Amino acid sequence: MTSLVSLRDVSRHFPLPRRRLFTRPVLRAVQQVSFDVAPGEVVGLVGESGSGKSTLGRVALGLLPATEGAVLFEGQDLGALRPAQMRAMRRHMQMVFQDPFASLNPRRSVGGAIAEVLALHGLPHGEADVGAALARVGLEAADMKRRPRQFSGGQRQRIAIARALAVRPRFLVADEPVSALDVSVQAGILKLLQELRGELGLAMLFISHDLTVVEAMADRVLVLYLGRVMEAGPAREIFRAPRHPYTAALLASAPGSKRPEMVLQGEIPSPASPPSGCVFRTRCPFALPDCAREVPPLRSVAPGHEKACIRDDLAL
Amino acid sequence: MNATAPLLEVRDLSVAFKGGAIQAVDGVDLAIGAGETLAVVGESGSGKSVTSLAVLRLFGRDDGAVARGRILWRGEDLLPMPEATLRRYRGREIAIIFQDPGASLNPVFPIGEQIAEVLRRHNGTPKRAARAQALDLLRDVGIADPERRIDSYPHQLSGGMRQRVMIAIALACAPKLLIADEPTTALDVTIQAQILRLLKALQARTGMGLLFITHDLELVADIADRIAVMYAGQVVETGPAAEVLARPAHPYTRALLECRPHHDADGVVRFAPIPGAPPRGIFPHGCRFAPRCALAEEACRASAIPLAAAAERHETRCRRWEVLA
Known part of the structure; x- marks a missing residue:
């Protein structure tokens, strides 16, 4: 399988204010994450707030440089690109954010916002081109003269998608694209993303806290906790037969879950001082003394399915 | 009052804003008994939150809200009551928690003081006893290390812990009905599961009624006895939760x-x-x-x-x- 996007042992740290003279604390938002996205593939990213989902999404696009490791797009290391090369690369990699109210300039007409992106990448940006971009997301050419505030939340998210896809990217990071919307509006946006994916052969990193939505959208799923991958594998397997206790706990916590009850105690620790060994052990109902010793490596449990847990004796 | 009569009965409630120009709730009937959980479900603008706010008349002065109908609390109509009388019911008999606990807590006081204040104001509990009771309440709602947390300020707590503090405040006067307006919407699923379990446990212990406002039908399946689905200001369907969701x-x-x-x-x-x-x-x-x-x-x-x-x-x-x- 040739990959479109490839992350190799990627870490992203953020420096924190110095508290003592000789130590500089860091927040380890993402720790040694590796994964690939094939052309046209949708990879789902799940985990609680503070697990590093959004940071990882930005690193995968080169919006945030990796502190360690490399991000490759079609084999090219984003970290080695000069700024002009990076700008050219952006045409192939776009992003849709959670809040369509914040991601659109209120003073700019919708058509203007889309024409700007097209022009920036040296693409034709006449009314016909902008109209086509809007038509792709179910809006009308007449809408291009209107400003974002004249649209509902769902329509604004369509505009944000139209703008991201206007330049025909091959990779899209969608960070909680439907979380701010009503259920009936969510369904429309998800359906649209699924159709566009088929139409444009778009690969996606789909970030969401809503497990039902990820199950429906993703081919493969990465489960993050405190910046580390706990489990990665085909969506079907992850949701039907999770192999990591954290995945099992997340699934059991989802509203309406039919899985055996498994309420996690406490909250996710601070990424500024993660536990030693397995980062999940402080909340894991199955933790052993050995779990504190070293970080469990990801190991294969089935073809294309890995977990970072030393226990194989659990019935989850 | 007989044992089977509902705690709260809302009859033909209508709420309009801006002098009647905007109709938010139109002819809503609801009833909720002791120990019962009623989920009111709907999308934004369906009128579910306005209905819950109307029960305790929690509208802003500038909202121009006009409510009509009857809001019977154990047989007594709250709607025509003067503000001063209604205040005796708020918090003491009927408590409410909201989606954003950050906005409901006072940022400049430690959480322990905020709980103690409720006890002093409603029950006249002396200062020291109020602090001891606040500590018990924090323990009840599952705050780890309550002796230390009692002096924390809201910003030092996570969203899940702040919601636990709000629940502690709501429970301070042992209300007979708790109105929870999207209490877990801003929280992670793992924390949501903890809060729902806590509410269920508290309800089983105290027998309080729970009026749960949510947009999440899947969540309703887990917590509600009965459900009322709202659309455009009206209840469009109501019945036992399991049955409404299945059929x-x-x-x-x-x-x-x-x-x-x-x-x-x-x-x-x-x-x-x-x-x-x-x-x-x-x-x-x-x-x-x-x-x-x-x-x-x-x-x-x-x-x-x-x-x-x-x-x-x-x-x-x-x-x-x-x-x-």
Whole structure:
């Protein structure tokens, strides 16, 4: 399988204010994450707030440089690109954010916002081109003269998608694209993303806290906790037969879950001082003394399915 | 008052804003008994939150809210009560928690003091006893290390812990009814599961009624005894939660369930958006869902549709519900 996007042992740290003279604390938002996205593939990213989902999404696009490791797009290391090369690369990699109210300039007409992106990448940006971009997301050419505030939340998210896809990217990071919307509006946006994916052969990193939505959208799923991958594998397997206790706990916590009850105690620790060994052990109902010793490596449990847990004796 | 009478009975409640220009709630009937959980479900603008705010008359001065109907609290109508009288019920008999606990807590006081203040004000508890009781309450709502946390400020706590503090404040006076307006919407699923479990445990212990406002139908399945689905200011379907979710008798309820990703007969994942958008403020004649309903026919638009029985204790505001079955 040739990959479109490839992350190799990627870490992203953020420096924190110095508290003592000789130590500089860091927040380890993402720790040694590796994964690939094939052309046209949708990879789902799940985990609680503070697990590093959004940071990882930005690193995968080169919006945030990796502190360690490399991000490759079609084999090219984003970290080695000069700024002009990076700008050219952006045409192939776009992003849709959670809040369509914040991601659109209120003073700019919708058509203007889309024409700007097209022009920036040296693409034709006449009314016909902008109209086509809007038509792709179910809006009308007449809408291009209107400003974002004249649209509902769902329509604004369509505009944000139209703008991201206007330049025909091959990779899209969608960070909680439907979380701010009503259920009936969510369904429309998800359906649209699924159709566009088929139409444009778009690969996606789909970030969401809503497990039902990820199950429906993703081919493969990465489960993050405190910046580390706990489990990665085909969506079907992850949701039907999770192999990591954290995945099992997340699934059991989802509203309406039919899985055996498994309420996690406490909250996710601070990424500024993660536990030693397995980062999940402080909340894991199955933790052993050995779990504190070293970080469990990801190991294969089935073809294309890995977990970072030393226990194989659990019935989850 | 007999034991089976509901704690709270809302009858034909209507709420309008801006001098009647915007109708938010229109003819809502609800009843909730001791120890019972009623979930009011709907999308933004359905009137679910306005209904809950109307119970305790928690509207801003500038909202220009006008409420009509009856809000019977153990047989007594709260609606015509003067503000000073109503204040005796707020917090003490009926408490409310909201989605954003950060906005409900005072940022400049430690949480322990905020709980103690409620006890002092409502019950006249002396200062030292109030602090001891606040500590017990923090322990009850599952705050780890309460001796240390009692002196924390809201910003030092996570969202989940702040919501626990809000629940502690709400429970301080042992209310008979707790209104929870999207209390877990801003929280992670793992924390949501903890909070729901906590609410259920507290309810089992105290026998309080729980009026749970939410947009999440899947969550309703986990917590509610009964459900009332709201659309455009009206209750469109109400009944036992399990039955309404398994056999919805209103096209809107059915459509809401189908909005969530689901597998069709061929195992293909489907999303079924509801066409159009809900009306806001000014409602169509006849069935308000008709413009978006696949089953609508001419007669649906002709005149207002009353709630009618679809099964025992299960009512729907649809002329054609039998077609759904």
